[in-house]
Amino acid sequence: MRKPCYEKYEINKGAWSKQEDQKLIDYIQKHGEGCWNSLPHAAGLSRCGKSCRLRWINYLRPDLKRESIREDEEDLIIRLHALLGNRWSLIAGRLPGRTDNEVKNYWNTHIRKKLLKMGSTLDPKKPHHHNDPHLRKGTTATVPLLQPDTSSPISFALSSSDSMSTGAEIHSNKSGLPDLNLDLSL
DNA sequence: AAGAGGTGCAACCGCCCAGGT
């Protein structure tokens, strides 16, 4: 069993200070996202590499949207979740400026509650494809990016119908892994 | 005004996978 990184070195835990943020930003702006494991030492941070990566991806990246999730984004999250299950990184990948952590948090705090209230037949905690091996790592999802300027909210009925009703097609690619072609046109 | 309870989000933990040796 590997020791957690914070047991190996003198590692800070908990909330990041402004100085730490600035060091990380400065380092990445100069050197780019390289080897996360060696980054903390190189950047003069008492953090583990994973922590740095998380902080950068979820909070410091310049292309992140900081405003709350819009209605159309929420609808897309629901649709993608019905197709992909808890594959937050894939879902976030279709939402420009959003992170997997943000989408995951939003799902757990807002949408799950909403669905439970609606009495959805979908179990918000157990998506259809949660354990589908075809949707494990390596899956290529071909889903149109949400247009940032989408003005009309996406409307669709939540039901217990399977993923195909949302227009998903699963094809195999060369490596034998499936490609997902999701027709999520508005 | 103050305390209790609820909520939301940042961060951590542990597991899995891919690539290197």
Place this chain on the structure above:
DNA sequence: CACCTGGGCGGTTGCACCTCT
């Protein structure tokens, strides 16, 4: 082929902030 290491991901936790009484 087995093992090791780093990167990435999903689940969960902890705490600051907000709302209610």
